[in-house]
Amino acid sequence: MRITFFAAKSYDRESFGKIKDNYPELELEYWETELSPKTAVYVTDSEAICAFVSSDVGEEVLKVLRDRGVKLVLMRCAGFNNVDLDAAARYGIKVMRVPGYSPEAVAEHAMALAMAVSRHLHKAYVKVRENNFSLQGLVGVNFHGKTAGIIGTGKIGAAMARICRGYGMRVIGYDMYPNPDLDFVEYVELDQLLSESDLISLHCPLMDSTYHMINLETIEKMKDGVILINTSRGGLVKTDDLIAGIREHKFFGVGLDVYEEETSNVFENREDDILMHSTTARLLSFPNVIVTSHQGFFTEEALEAISETTLNNAMAYLRGESAGTELN
C-alpha cells in the first residue's frame, strides 16, 4: 500500500525512514505541500494519506480524497479537531491517529514554558548575550508550596500533574472523569481551580464545549499574578480576552505552545514576512509572554513513537484488524 505524506518535513523523512525497512508492505511517498482541496487532487494510486495537526482534513478535502481512491487517513498526531469525522464516515474513509506517543514530551514542554516565564529565562538569555549582567526586571516566583491547577487530567495532564508534584506543589484538577491513577490530585470545580491556582495548565481537548473556555469571565476568576500555560489547542483560549487580561496585569506570565492564529505559522519560517493585523504580533510584544510553535510533541522519543504507531496503524488496516486507534 502506498501512503502519501502531506506537509512532510525532513524530520518526518528521518524518523519514518529509520523504521521503514520493517514494513516492506508499505511504500511511503513524501510531499512537502500541505493538504488542501487544491493539493488533494494530485493524489494518485495511494490508498492512504498521512496528515498532521496543521492539515485541512475537512469535508471538501475528504470528498476529493474519496474521488482519488483514498480509503485511509493516517493522522500522525493525537489531536483530530481538524478532521471532519462525519464526512469521513460518509465517504467511507477510515481515520486513525496516534493517541499517546509521549505524554511526557508535551508535559515537560508545558513545565519548560512555565519555568521560562516564572524566572524570565527568555529575557535573561538575551540580556546576558548583550553583556548585560544586571538583575533588573528578573525577579521570579517559586513554584514550591504553590498550587498547580490542571484542566484535563488525561495522559498529558497526568504527566504534568506528576511534574508539578515533584516541584513540591499542591495539585488540583478539573476533569469530568477523574483519573484514578492520580491519588495526590484534589479534584475541584472549574471555578475553584481558577480562583486557587498559581499555575494553570490546559490539557483538555478542543471541542465545542471547551472552545474559548479561557475568556474574560474565566480570566476574571483567576488569581492576580497567575501563570497560564496552553500546550493543548489554541481555540481553548479567546486570544483577544487574553490580551485584555495581560494588559490589566492579571498574569505573572503566559506560555503558549499553541494559539488561535497558529495555522499559517506553524512549522514555517516567516522571518521575512510582515504580520498583518496579527494578534500573534500583539502577544509577542508583551515581556511576560513566551510563545513556541507547537513543539510540545517534538522530542526524539515522541517522533520515534509517532512513526511506529502510524505504520502499525497502516498494517492493522491492511490486515483488517483493529488497532484501537480508529476514530470512526
Ligand code: NAI
Ligand atoms: P487525553 O484524551 O488523554 O486527555 C484529555 C482529558 O481532558 C480527558 O481526561 C478528558 O476527560 C478531559 N476533558 C475533556 N473535556 C474536558 C473539559 N471540558 N474540561 C476538563 N477536562 C476535559 O488527551 P491527551 O493525550 O492528554 O492530550 C490532551 C490534548 O493535548 C490533546 O487534545 C491535544 O489537543 C493536545 N496535544 C498537544 C500537543 C503539542 O504538541 N502541543 C501534542 C499532543 C497533544
